[in-house]
Amino acid sequence: MGNSSEVTQLLKRLSKGENGIFDKLYPLIYDQLHRIAHSHMSRQSPDHTLSKTELVHEAYLKMIDQTQISFNDKTHFLAIASRCMRQILIDHARKKYADKRGGKEKDVTFIDGILNAQKQQAKELINIDAALDELEELNDRLARVIEMRFFGEMTIAQTAEALDISESTVKRDWMKARGWLYNKLKSRFEIE
Numbered sequence: 001m002g003n004s005s006e007v008t009q010l011l012k013r014l015s016k017g018e019n020g021i022f023d024k025l026y027p028l029i030y031d032q033l034h035r036i037a038h039s040h041m042s043r044q045s046p047d048h049t050l051s052k053t054e055l056v057h058e059a060y061l062k063m064i065d066q067t068q069i070s071f072n073d074k075t076h077f078l079a080i081a082s083r084c085m086r087q088i089l090i091d092h093a094r095k096k097y098a099d100k101r102g103g104k105e106k107d108v109t110f111i112d113g114i115l116n117a118q119k120q121q122a123k124e125l126i127n128i129d130a131a132l133d134e135l136e137e138l139n140d141r142l143a144r145v146i147e148m149r150f151f152g153e154m155t156i157a158q159t160a161e162a163l164d165i166s167e168s169t170v171k172r173d174w175m176k177a178r179g180w181l182y183n184k185l186k187s188r189f190e191i192e
Contacts, residue, residue: 004074011071022064029074033059033081039153040085043125050092059084072162075154079144079162082152086129093125131184135177141165142177149174 007028014021037052037059044050050058062084071077136143144163148154149170156174160167 007074007077011073011077015070022060025077026060029078030056032078036078036082036152037085040082040089040151044089050089055085055088058088062088072164075158075162079148079152079154079159082154083147086147086151090125090129093123093129127185128181131181134184135180138180139177142173142180145170145173146177146181 007025010021010025010028014025033056034052037055041050041052041055059081063081071080132143132146135146141163145159148159148162149156154162156167156170159174160170163170165173
């Protein structure tokens with residue numbers, strides 16, 4: 001695993017448009033990306049069709065496509081990688097939910113029950129994403145704090161560094177954002 005200063009130097013070179021930097025950067029942060037992917041995947045059903053490794057690779061490919069992003073440092077890079085992973089899982093859940101939507105057939109076998117549970121889990125993930133998008137419109141920083149703390153499993157200090165705010169502000173935002181998200185999700189699930 002590369003040290004932060006080495007990664008930061010590579011990110012600066014990447015921001016300048018230098019070619020081949022992702023190939024040098026990727027091995028240095030692969031283990032950390034894999035831990036973030038593990039965090040995201042731990043919230044998915046055990047038989048999810050994406051593996052942690054596939055999620056890391058998909059996020060890597062997505063980040064390469066977004067060459068206009070300027071990364072401040074290693075923490076900022078990992079926060080963006082976590083956001084990419086979340087987007088990939090949401091897209092996957094939307095597709096799965098759309099594929100399984102249809103008739104209101106009764107569960108007749110054990111397998112049908114498992115598939116129905118997966119559909120419900122995909123729907124919940126979509127609801128969380130929609131609520132986060134709504135929070136982002138109201139207060140972008142609160143949404144970023146949720147993404148970094150919940151999805152990226154970043155510490156208070158890492159989140160503060162990535163957002164360039166104080167740790168006490170992160171703690172307050174974390175409390176506010178969780179409360180807002182809880183109320184929003186509670187009302188969504190009561191309606192459905």
